[in-house]
Amino acid sequence: AQSVSQHNHHVILSEAASLELGCNYSYGGTVNLFWYxxxxxxxxxxxxxxxxxxxxxxxxxxxxxEFIKSKFSFNLRKPSVQWSDTAEYFCAAITGRRALTFGSGTRLQVQP
Amino acid sequence: NAGVTQTPKFRILKIGQSMTLQCAQDMNHNYMYWYRQDPGMGLKLIYYSVGAGITDKGEVPNGYNVSRSTTEDFPLRLELAAPSQTSVYFCASSYSGEGVKPSFGPGTRLTVT
Structure with missing residues (x-):
């Protein structure tokens, strides 16, 4: 069964810091990937x-x-975060049966 | 287009009561989904449907039932509400063609006490 993993559960950054949130999926076939x-x-x-x-x-x-097929990864990046980026971020993938599977989410807190 | 609509937005149920969460979409999407989101957790798939008359279980189907008699509507039924079903419920729809992009409803916040 397909799964999506997000290893960063809670990230705290200062404004203007760079962001990278990890996402890995387990599905080996053709995959559609999303960040919400x-x-x-x-x-x-x-x-x-x-x-x-x-x-x-x-x-x-x-x-x-960036989608890196060899690493089954789809990491989210932003060069400089803002306070307004404080939110929860979810990675998701669609299986061959088109059931969208979500990761557990990463809570991002940006401090001014 | 209204997109994906859900009713009600909020509901409080007593243990053992039943209710139906409504979901409708006007985009002619053939795929529809029900998810639940517990605090601090991701979205878990309850049931989904690939077309009218076809439904399938997701990751956490126990305690729920669905039906899909039309392309537009995908109601979720809770027969005997339990505290473990306290959650936010999201309905989504998508198209099976190239470049599928699911659309989400605003959610229904359900509390079972």
């Missing part, structure tokens, strides 16, 4: 997605992610 963000009290918003092509994907709000 959930701001406090709100529902999920799509940050970026990878289907095929260029493994470096750019999303909204200055986020990007």
């Amino acid at each position: 963000v959930q701001y406090p009290g709100q529902h999920l918003q799509l940050l970026l997605k990878y289907f095929s092509g260029d493994p470096l994907v750019k999303g909204i709000k200055g986020f990007e992610a």
Whole structure:
């Protein structure tokens, strides 16, 4: 069965620091990958997605992610975080049966 | 398009009561999903459907039932509510074509006491 792992459960950064959140998936076949963000009290918003092509994907709000097939990874990055980036971040993957599987999430806290 | 809509937004149930969480989408998506999100946890798949008349269990189906009689609607039924079902429930839908991108509803916050 497919699984998605996020090893950073809680990350605390200062404003302007660089961010990298890890995501690994276990599915060996063709995979679609996503990063979602959930701001406090709100529902999920799509940050970026990878289907095929260029493994470096750019999303909204200055986020990007790199798909590394050999490492089964899809890490999320941002060069300089802002206080408004405080949120929970979820990595997700779609299996061949199209059931979207989520990681456990990473809570990001940005201190001003 | 309204996207994915869920009702109610909040609900408090007593142990043993039953209720149905409603989910509807107007994007003609063939795939629909129900997830639950517990505090500090990720989203766990309860049930999903790949089309009208077809449903399948996800990771945490116990205590829930679903039906998919139309493309638009995918209700989730709790028959005998238990405190362990206190959670936020999200419905989502997607299209099975190239570049599938799931859309999420705003969630239903359920408390069972």
